[in-house]
Amino acid sequence: GAVVSQHPSWVICKSGTSVKIECRSLDFQATTMFWYRQFPKQSLMLMATSNEGSKATYEQGVEKDKFLINHASLTLSTLTVTSAHPEDSSFYICSARSEMEWETQYFGPGTRLLVL
Amino acid sequence: AQSVTQPDIHITVSEGASLELRCNYSYGATPYLFWYVQSPGQGLQLLLKYFSGDTLVQGIKGFEAEFKRSQSSFNLRKPSVHWSDAAEYFCAVANFGNEKLTFGTGTRLTIIP
Numbered sequence: 001g002a003v004v005s006q007h008p009s010w011v012i013c014k015s016g017t018s019v020k021i022e023c024r025s026l027d028f029q030a031t032t033m034f035w036y037r038q039f040p041k042q043s044l045m046l047m048a049t050s051n052e053g054s055k056a057t058y059e060q061g062v063e064k065d066k067f068l069i070n071h072a073s074l075t076l077s078t079l080t081v082t083s084a085h086p087e088d089s090s091f092y093i094c095s096a097r098s099e100m101e102w103e104t105q106y107f108g109p110g111t112r113l114l115v116l
Numbered sequence: 117a118q119s120v121t122q123p124d125i126h127i128t129v130s131e132g133a134s135l136e137l138r139c140n141y142s143y144g145a146t147p148y149l150f151w152y153v154q155s156p157g158q159g160l161q162l163l164l165k166y167f168s169g170d171t172l173v174q175g176i177k178g179f180e181a182e183f184k185r186s187q188s189s190f191n192l193r194k195p196s197v198h199w200s201d202a203a204e205y206f207c208a209v210a211n212f213g214n215e216k217l218t219f220g221t222g223t224r225l226t227i228i229p
Contacts, residue, residue: 043222044219091157102215103148103210
């Protein structure tokens with residue numbers, strides 16, 4: 001149980017284009033999903049928290065117009081990197097938690113984004 | 117603010133040897149503590165967690181961790197490591213009412229034959 005998937009697993013795009021990353025909870029309803037960014041050989045940096053049906057809460061320093069988050073259902077959240085630039089290249093990981101296990105986050109496999 | 121310290125950036129252990137990864141946290145109340153493992157290019161997998169009760173918790177893959185309030189520690193142990201245990205290990209803490217996880221900087225584990 002508690003499986004989270006991400007799609008795509010990795011993506012290459014041209015500078016200036018937008019990229020959408022999907023995060024799905026496969027066997028539970030995720031009332032809250034989290035989006036992280038991880039740089040090589042570093043820990044995870046929380047970007048934003050999203051609750052189903054409401055606007056995401058962004059961490060300080062994260063541009064909400066650059067990183068659009070939508071949590072439209074209890075099993076799906078999307079992160080759209082708008083007008084991507086090479087500095088947006090990174091490993092993006094989502095996590096999800098349910099009301100039954102509010103304190104535990106289950107993580108997706110991550111999406112590697114390379115912006116050329 | 118809560119914080120997590122993993123003092124060992126990199127540890128090398130021989131296959132079959134025992135392992136202990138250190139984690140110290142800073143938080144006033146009783147924290148919720150987690151250990152996650154990340155293989156290269158992968159997401160994080162939950163190894164074990166502690167909220168209350170027995171201070172020695174068992175996890176998956178033969179791992180265990182012990183919560184020591186007096187030392188503000190939650191060290192991860194395994195009696196005999198396997199080559200497949202080579203990965204990055206993250207300790208994390210949350211607290212009641214705050215859904216965010218605070219991660220340590222991670223410990224990279226290398227296994228030598």
